[in-house]
Amino acid sequence: MKLIKVPVALILAILFLINASAQEKPSVKVHGEVKTPLTLTSEDLSKMKRVTAMLKDHDGKEISYTGVPVQEILEKAGATMGKDLRGPNLAKYLLVKCADGYKVVLALAELDNGFTDRIVILSDESGGKPLPVDKGPFRLIVPGEKRPARSSFQVLELVVKVSE
Numbered sequence: 001m002k003l004i005k006v007p008v009a010l011i012l013a014i015l016f017l018i019n020a021s022a023q024e025k026p027s028v029k030v031h032g033e034v035k036t037p038l039t040l041t042s043e044d045l046s047k048m049k050r051v052t053a054m055l056k057d058h059d060g061k062e063i064s065y066t067g068v069p070v071q072e073i074l075e076k077a078g079a080t081m082g083k084d085l086r087g088p089n090l091a092k093y094l095l096v097k098c099a100d101g102y103k104v105v106l107a108l109a110e111l112d113n114g115f116t117d118r119i120v121i122l123s124d125e126s127g128g129k130p131l132p133v134d135k136g137p138f139r140l141i142v143p144g145e146k147r148p149a150r151s152s153f154q155v156l157e158l159v160v161k162v163s164e
């Protein structure tokens, strides 16, 4: 029987490509008190309504970020936004969980343009480029606050919860 010699490098290259294609794209999971849990990649966000929001960094420099209003994301997931954001639903909040364990909360009413003109976005782009790895790939941008502390970077999950 003849032995077919395939260069080791070729085999390794094929294994590498199989492995690379199996790796999941970075995404944000939207779940909790929603009708339709979502997993959103940058590609998904690129197809949704995009706006810009300004954020002052720690040194007071204004930086422009682009992304999708969190309201759009929560509406897509079927959270109680808009006309449904009343009565007991006003006790609902969004828990934002990040890769480094950082967590922040915002009341749903802080994310609804029926309540506020401050449009909070889930950003994946600044200056026409994807966010840098240490601040991305997804960052919540909460404009109009004195400190950028709730503008969480490396966002992994948006969880809708209801307080007691």
Ligand SMILES: Nc1nc2c(c(=O)[nH]1)N[C@H]1C(S)=C(S)[C@@H](COP(=O)(O)O)O[C@H]1N2
Binding pocket: 056, 057, 058, 059, 098, 099, 100, 102, 135, 147, 148, 149, 150, 151, 152, 153, 154, 155
């Ligand atoms: N995931 C995550 N996001 C975070 C933080 C953090 O530690 N982890 N720190 C917050 C604080 S306290 C500040 S001041 C800003 C700093 O963001 P900047 O470096 O872009 O100015 O990020 C906020 N977002």
Ligand SMILES: [Mo]
Binding pocket: 147, 148, 149
């Ligand atoms: Mo901070």
